[in-house]
Amino acid sequence: MENNKTQSKVLSIKNVTESTYILRIERNGFEFKAGQYLVLSIPDERKAREYSIYSAETDDFIELLIKEVTPGELSQELKYLKPGTKVQISGPFGFFILKDEDIQQKKPVVFVATGTGISPFRSIIRSNPDINYKVLLGVRYKNEAYNKEDYESNRFVLCTSRDKDLDFNGRVTDYLKQNNINKDALYYLCGNSAMVDEAIEILEEKGLAAENIKTEIFF
Ligand SMILES: Cc1cc2nc3c(=O)[nH]c(=O)nc-3n(C[C@H](O)[C@H](O)[C@H](O)COP(=O)(O)OP(=O)(O)OC[C@H]3O[C@@H](n4cnc5c(N)ncnc54)[C@H](O)[C@@H]3O)c2cc1C
Numbered sequence: 001m002e003n004n005k006t007q008s009k010v011l012s013i014k015n016v017t018e019s020t021y022i023l024r025i026e027r028n029g030f031e032f033k034a035g036q037y038l039v040l041s042i043p044d045e046r047k048a049r050e051y052s053i054y055s056a057e058t059d060d061f062i063e064l065l066i067k068e069v070t071p072g073e074l075s076q077e078l079k080y081l082k083p084g085t086k087v088q089i090s091g092p093f094g095f096f097i098l099k100d101e102d103i104q105q106k107k108p109v110v111f112v113a114t115g116t117g118i119s120p121f122r123s124i125i126r127s128n129p130d131i132n133y134k135v136l137l138g139v140r141y142k143n144e145a146y147n148k149e150d151y152e153s154n155r156f157v158l159c160t161s162r163d164k165d166l167d168f169n170g171r172v173t174d175y176l177k178q179n180n181i182n183k184d185a186l187y188y189l190c191g192n193s194a195m196v197d198e199a200i201e202i203l204e205e206k207g208l209a210a211e212n213i214k215t216e217i218f219f
Pocket residue numbers: 037047049050051052053064065066067068069071072073074075076115116117119216217218219
């Protein structure tokens with residue numbers, strides 16, 4: 001797949017929580033495999049940041065799920081861009097994708113995310129709705145279950161560390177510790193490095209082969 005640089009207009013910005021929003025931009029022929037990320041910048045400014053693609057391979061726009069980080073340079077600025085503003089995207093980058101043979105064979109896959117780390121998984125699931133998946137999403141509060149309705153309810157576990165009486169009260173790594181794992185499944189881990197490191201340790205301790213674990217670290 002060729003890397004390309006494209007200028008795209010902002011189509012909309014939709015807040016999904018107080019601090020997290022979906023930035024929708026023109027696709028302009030930008031090709032990618034679900035699970036990959038792009039690098040986004042505002043023309044004539046020096047900052048550029050990586051964002052996993054949230055939308056599907058088949059959508060005619062690109063969506064990114066972005067958390068406004070404070071203090072943070074780009075994530076705050078992007079939130080207030082007006083529709084019609086041009087941004088630059090380059091890519092696609094990364095290998096955090098499902099192999100074609102795993103998609104065809106419906107290999108079980110467990111997607112483990114914290115916060116906006118759900119982004120590549122939504123793209124993979126929306127692009128390949130027939131896969132045999134389970135999502136474990138770790139957030140603090142229930143309102144951070146971004147687009148929960150996009151996942152089959154019996155395949156989605158929300159792990160909330162602050163809100164109680166939901167699917168699971170605790171961190172996503174606590175869920176992994178307290179539940180059996182499927183040793184035949186692939187485990188895709190995405191989010192902050194502390195979660196990813198801890199999850200690898202738990203999964204390997206429970207007997208999962210290292211080659212069944214794939215990771216993408218946001219920060
Ligand atoms: C491969 C890859 C994919 C990424 N995909 C996404 C994505 O889909 N959505 C997304 O919101 N971010 C994503 N990020 C993080 C993103 O690139 C930026 O780091 C983030 O938006 C902060 O940029 P900033 O300029 O606002 O803050 P900066 O000034 O660059 O950083 C401020 C601080 O915020 C921390 N930080 C970065 N991201 C987060 C976060 N999500 N939550 C809490 N603290 C954070 C950084 O470690 C740093 O200490 C991804 C990063 C990588 C490497």
